[in-house]
Structure formats: structure tokens, C-alpha cells
Amino acid sequence: MGTTQLESVPEPKYWHLKTVLSEALDQDFAVGEVLPNERELAARFGVARATLRQALEQLELEGRLQRRRGVGTTVAPPRVGVAVGSTGHSWPGESADGWEAVDAVEAVAPAAVRALLAAGPGFAADQPVHTVRRTRVTQGQAVAAELLYVPAGSVPGLSAIDAPTGPARARAVLRELQRLTLDGQDRSVELGSARADDAKELDRLPGAPVLLVTTRYFTAEGTAAVSVATYRADTCRLTFGDSGVEITAPARAAS
Amino acid sequence: MGTTQLESVPEPKYWHLKTVLSEALDQDFAVGEVLPNERELAARFGVARATLRQALEQLELEGRLQRRRGVGTTVAPPRVGVAVGSTGHSWPGESADGWEAVDAVEAVAPAAVRALLAAGPGFAADQPVHTVRRTRVTQGQAVAAELLYVPAGSVPGLSAIDAPTGPARARAVLRELQRLTLDGQDRSVELGSARADDAKELDRLPGAPVLLVTTRYFTAEGTAAVSVATYRADTCRLTFGDSGVEITAPARAAS
DNA sequence: TAGTGGTCTAGACCACTAA
DNA sequence: TAGTGGTCTAGACCACTAC
Numbered sequence: 001m002g003t004t005q006l007e008s009v010p011e012p013k014y015w016h017l018k019t020v021l022s023e024a025l026d027q028d029f030a031v032g033e034v035l036p037n038e039r040e041l042a043a044r045f046g047v048a049r050a051t052l053r054q055a056l057e058q059l060e061l062e063g064r065l066q067r068r069r070g071v072g073t074t075v076a077p078p079r080v081g082v083a084v085g086s087t088g089h090s091w092p093g094e095s096a097d098g099w100e101a102v103d104a105v106e107a108v109a110p111a112a113v114r115a116l117l118a119a120g121p122g123f124a125a126d127q128p129v130h131t132v133r134r135t136r137v138t139q140g141q142a143v144a145a146e147l148l149y150v151p152a153g154s155v156p157g158l159s160a161i162d163a164p165t166g167p168a169r170a171r172a173v174l175r176e177l178q179r180l181t182l183d184g185q186d187r188s189v190e191l192g193s194a195r196a197d198d199a200k201e202l203d204r205l206p207g208a209p210v211l212l213v214t215t216r217y218f219t220a221e222g223t224a225a226v227s228v229a230t231y232r233a234d235t236c237r238l239t240f241g242d243s244g245v246e247i248t249a250p251a252r253a254a255s
Numbered sequence: 256m257g258t259t260q261l262e263s264v265p266e267p268k269y270w271h272l273k274t275v276l277s278e279a280l281d282q283d284f285a286v287g288e289v290l291p292n293e294r295e296l297a298a299r300f301g302v303a304r305a306t307l308r309q310a311l312e313q314l315e316l317e318g319r320l321q322r323r324r325g326v327g328t329t330v331a332p333p334r335v336g337v338a339v340g341s342t343g344h345s346w347p348g349e350s351a352d353g354w355e356a357v358d359a360v361e362a363v364a365p366a367a368v369r370a371l372l373a374a375g376p377g378f379a380a381d382q383p384v385h386t387v388r389r390t391r392v393t394q395g396q397a398v399a400a401e402l403l404y405v406p407a408g409s410v411p412g413l414s415a416i417d418a419p420t421g422p423a424r425a426r427a428v429l430r431e432l433q434r435l436t437l438d439g440q441d442r443s444v445e446l447g448s449a450r451a452d453d454a455k456e457l458d459r460l461p462g463a464p465v466l467l468v469t470t471r472y473f474t475a476e477g478t479a480a481v482s483v484a485t486y487r488a489d490t491c492r493l494t495f496g497d498s499g500v501e502i503t504a505p506a507r508a509a510s
Numbered sequence: 511t512a513g514t515g516g517t518c519t520a521g522a523c524c525a526c527t528a529a
Numbered sequence: 530t531a532g533t534g535g536t537c538t539a540g541a542c543c544a545c546t547a548c
């Protein structure tokens with residue numbers, strides 16, 4: 001008391017609420033357990049529903065909660081570690097790491113991808129590229145959707161392919177790619193929001209936070225392919241292991 | 256017309272708004288330019304301010320906008336690529352890559368970090384560890400704040416250190432660490448929200464989205480140190496280059 | 511002091527899920 | 530059909546910045 005200015009710089013209600021809820025989750029709830037609904041929680045804490053939702057959104061962003069319309073809010077399991085760059089260089093599809101080919105079409109790549117492909121063998125900006133869609137499933141859960149862009153100039157053999165569409169064609173494109181000698185690759189990771197099609201594939205709403213992993217594949221002739229993989233940010237922890245050891249605990253469970 | 260069910264599955268207003276704004280940003284605005292204020296934008300589009308804000312939040316999450324209280328909303332520059340794992344294994348502080356040591360204290364590590372350190376030389380759970388704080392500046396902009404945890408058992412020489420506090424002590428801890436032989440390291444990346452102290456260092460509000468990069472450093476004896484780096488998710492693209500080539504364009508500018 | 515974005519309220523209605 | 534989370538509104542006040 002006295003001169004203690006305990007609340008002279010009050011933190012926002014939703015922030016305090018998030019802290020309180022976070023501690024409650026640690027102590028009183030088990031993974032998978034269902035929380036009281038939003039209207040009741042808001043009443044219990046004496047705040048408007050919108051304020052309560054702001055706190056829940058933060059906790060969902062941190063992977064502590066899972067909310068499903070029509071069902072309720074449940075306590076999320078720890079994030080799953082997903083290996084992204086463990087074993088040196090390799091073409092996509094060379095190891096059975098949970099990726100499954102879905103489809104392949106020929107289409108003009110988005111501008112940002114074209115910029116990355118510009119350093120490839122005989123690549124013209126408005127030329128259609130083979131576009132392979134894959135999804136990745138880990139522990140029974142869809143964690144990522146990928147679009148792999150392969151200019152026709154990179155894999156000449158593809159002009160005589162038989163499968164017109166579907167997984168068979170996607171696998172054929174990957175097979176042709178693997179014939180080439182891979183000289184190197186590099187990756188970048190950034191935050192994004194799920195496009196409508198990716199969101200559907202990942203069982204999320206459009207705009208859900210995702211981690212975008214962009215990979216460039218190099219041959220002696222330049223950039224032979226580019227992939228953009230969209231990982232669920234709420235459930236995934238991307239691991240880049242030089243050693244074979246896996247990080248098993250989350251980085252910041254209850255800091 | 257006719258049977259075209261153009262709006263039979265209407266997308267949310269804020270989502271449509273985001274798309275419209277995104278296109279406007281591409282066409283009519285230059286980097287750094289100030290947008291009209293939120294009340295006017297909301298009026299212009301005929302929506303409530305909260306709805307307009309939902310669209311702006313998405314665009315900020317994608318790194319397209321920058322909002323500052325008391326100032327306004329500006330068009331953000333493209334994300335800066337920040338090298339995170341380019342040059343094989345190395346102890347923190349061994350290369351001049353923008354990191355600056357701030358301080359070092361002895362304190363008990365958070366539970367999640369203790370779990371990672373458990374495989375180290377003679378590490379007891381409640382034993383204080385040397386905690387080094389560093390910040391990383393790229394192109395004049397603070398992009399990351401890091402806490403590096405080094406158990407006393409990893410660097411025995413530190414008991415006789417002279418600098419009691421401040422950058423000098425932080426550098427001393429790093430120097431002792433670099434005496435050891437580094438056997439390997441691994442990394443993981445996940446989405447988080449900025450703690451109050453990190454947010455301040457990064458010039459963001461608490462709860463701002465960040466990319467958490469957790470690195471484990473191994474010697475022959477086990478886990479010798481763990482670092483948790485907090486990168487601004489709005490302005491940073493983390494790059495993991497095997498080759499020395501830099502990705503210069505964003506992965507998905509206008510998809 | 512004026513203008514900005516940040517927080518908060520108390521409602522309303524909608525879309526979805528499961529019984 | 531009942532109950533959940535998702536969207537949206539029309540206000541209010543606050544904290545911060547720059548003049």
C-alpha cells in the first residue's frame with residue numbers, strides 16, 4: 001500500500017486474462033479436456049466476450065488451445081516436432097517422411113515464385129510450370145500442404161508423360177526430378193496466413209496462422225525447382241537437426 | 256448471372272476486405288506511405304471499425320503493414336532475410352553476424368529449458384545457470400532478442416570471472432563457451448507471442464507474433480547450452496542456407 | 511492539444527457440429 | 530434442435546505520438 005503503484009501501469013485485461021488462463025491450463029486441465037464455453041468464461045471473469053476471445057486467440061496462437069466451431073475449446077497437446085531439413089540435400093519425395101503426392105497440373109506460377117525460378121535453365125516468365133501438390137501427415141494429422149513448382153525446362157522428359165492428372169502424374173513429375181543431380185538447396189521460414197485452399201487441406205479456417213517454408217533446389221544449371229510448404233503454426237514445431245537427435249520438449253511451455 | 260451462385264457461400268467481410276486492401280497496396284501505395292486512419296477506412300468501406308481492424312491485423316501478420324499507436328498505419332517494406340543456420344556448427348558469438356551481448360546473470364532456467372538441459376554434464380534441475388541476453392540488429396533494426404542458457408557445469412572456468420554484470424560479463428561467458436569443442440547442434444522453429452521483456456527490446460507490444468528459434472549445443476558430454484531466440488515475425492524471414500546464395504524475394508508477395 | 515491506434519463493451523446474428 | 534465458436538456492429542474511453 002502507501003506509495004506502491006501496483007496498477008499505475010495496468011496491463012490490458014486480455015493479457016492478464018491470458019496469464020490467468022495459462023496457469024489454470026497448467027494446473028487444472030488435462031490435454032484434450034473441454035473448457036467451459038466462451039459466454040460462461042466471459043461471465044466468470046467479468047469481461048465482455050470479445051475480450052475473453054482476445055485472450056483465447058493468444059493461447060491458440062501459442063498452441064495451448066484448440067477451438068472448433070460447433071464443438072468447443074479444448075486443451076491442445078504439445079506441438080509435434082516436424083523434421084524439415086534433417087538429412088542434407090535431397091529432392092522432394094526421395095524419403096518416406098509423410099509426404100503424399102496429390103495432384104499435378106501445368107499452370108503459370110505466382111509472381112513471387114517466378115522471381116525465384118528466374119535463375120533456372122531457360123525459364124520464361126509467363127511459361128506454365130509443372131505444379132505438384134503434396135500433403136504431409138504426421139501422427140494421423142495433416143500438418144502441411146505444399147506446392148512444388150518445376151519448370152518444364154528443368155525436366156524435359158515430362159513432355160511425354162502418360163498420366164494426365166491425379167497422384168500418378170504427381171509421382172511421375174517427382175520421379176523425373178529425381179533423375180537430375182541435386183547441387184544444393186536453401187530454405188527460408190516466415191509467418192503467413194493460410195490461403196483458402198491450403199486452409200481446407202489443413203482443416204483450418206482461411207487466414208489461420210501458418211509457417212511458410214520456401215525451398216529452392218539447385219542443379220549445375222541453376223534453380224531447377226521451388227517449393228512452398230504451408231505448415232500449421234498452431235500444431236507444428238519445425239525441426240532442423242544436424243544431429244539425429246530430436247527435440248522432444250517445447251521451447252517455452254510455461255515461461 | 257443466371258445460375259451463377261456468386262455469393263451463395265459468402266466469405267467473411269474482413270476476408271474480402273483484406274483482399275481488396277492487399278490489391279490496393281500493390282497498386283496504389285509505395286513502401287512507407289501512410290494509409291488513411293482506421294475510422295476513415297472503415298467508413299469508406301462501410302464496415303465497423305472492428306471489422307476493418309480484423310483485416311488490417313491479417314495484413315500486419317503477413318508483413319504487409321506496420322501499425323504504430325499515435326502515428327498511423329504505413330506500408331511495410333519486404334521482410335528482411337535473416338541468416339539463422341548458414342555456416343555449419345558454431346558457438347554463439349563466434350561470427351560477427353549482428354548479435355550484440357547485453358548482459359549476463361545467474362538464474363534458475365524456466366522449466367522448458369531445464370528439460371532440454373537435462374542431458375548435460377552434471378546438471379541439477381534447480382541449479383542456477385548462466386543466462387546471457389543478446390540482441391540482434393540487421394539493417395539498423397532490432398530483429399531478435401535471445402536468452403542463452405549455460406549451466407555452470409558446462410563452463411567451470413566461469414566461477415573465477417571478474418566482470419560482475421553487464422556486456423563485459425556476457426562476453427566473458429561466450430568466450431568461455433567457445434573454449435569447448437562443439438560436437439553438434441540442432442534447431443527448431445515455432446510460432447509464439449512476445450513476452451513483455453522481449454517485446455520491449457523488439458519495439459513491439461506484448462503478445463506480438465514472434466518466431467521462436469530454439470538451439471541446442473552439444474559437446475561430447477551432452478547438451479552444453481541452449482538458446483531461445485525471439486525473432487519479430489512481422490519483419491523477418493529466417494533463412495537456412497546450405498549454399499551461400501540468399502533468397503531475396505519473399506515467398507508469397509501477391510499470390 | 512489533436513489525432514492516431516489499442517482496448518473494451520453489450521449486444522446481435524450466422525455457420526457449424528452432434529445428438 | 531440445442532449449443533458451440535465465428536462474425537459484425539456502434540459506440541466508448543485510453544495510451545501514445547507529434548506538433
